[in-house]
Amino acid sequence: MLNSPPLTAEGLKGQCRSRRFLDLFLHQLSAGNPLCQGVGEKYKDQGLLVIGVHAPEFAFEKNVDNVKKAVSDLKIGYPVAIDNDYAIWRAFNNQYWPAHYFIDVEGRIRHHHFGESDYEGSERSIRQLLGEAGKPTYPLASSQ
Secondary structure, three states: OEOOOOOOHHHHOOOEEEEEEEOOOOHHHHOOHHHHHHHHHHHHHHOEEEEEEEOOOOHHHHOHHHHHHHHHHOOOOOOEEEOOOOHHHHHOOOOOOOEEEEEOOOOOEEEEEEOOOOHHHHHHHHHHHHHHOOOOOOOOHHHO
16 A cells, blocks of 8 residues: 555545546546545545555556556555555456546445546535535535
8 A cells, every 4th residue: 555554444434435446557547636636635624535546457567666656756645555466456346447436434335437537426426425424515616
């Protein structure tokens, strides 16, 4: 795990989570990082935790030093799990890069989105889950 101590199910109880499967070396996937960073920062005080899952496509992407450099170069501040053996990928039955999973405070996947579009819809999903958890949210930037 980069940018964080190891995360456990017990330690994540009570937090809404956005889990993002990505390949840090594919430009089109890295381009979506500002959304994750922005939403993660915007809602962290309300209990949102963005977690990246680096699932490599090619051998050089399995090198942890290469991943650390990509995380640094892309200025990713949220935790990134390195899923070289695809264990997390398989646990989610995932098939796409990027894939976004929105998890409620009970640990249930409530929404998912595949691809780099629908940023506003993804943020609405996050706001819904935070609202259900009793966390205050603010108007979407695009609706002000």
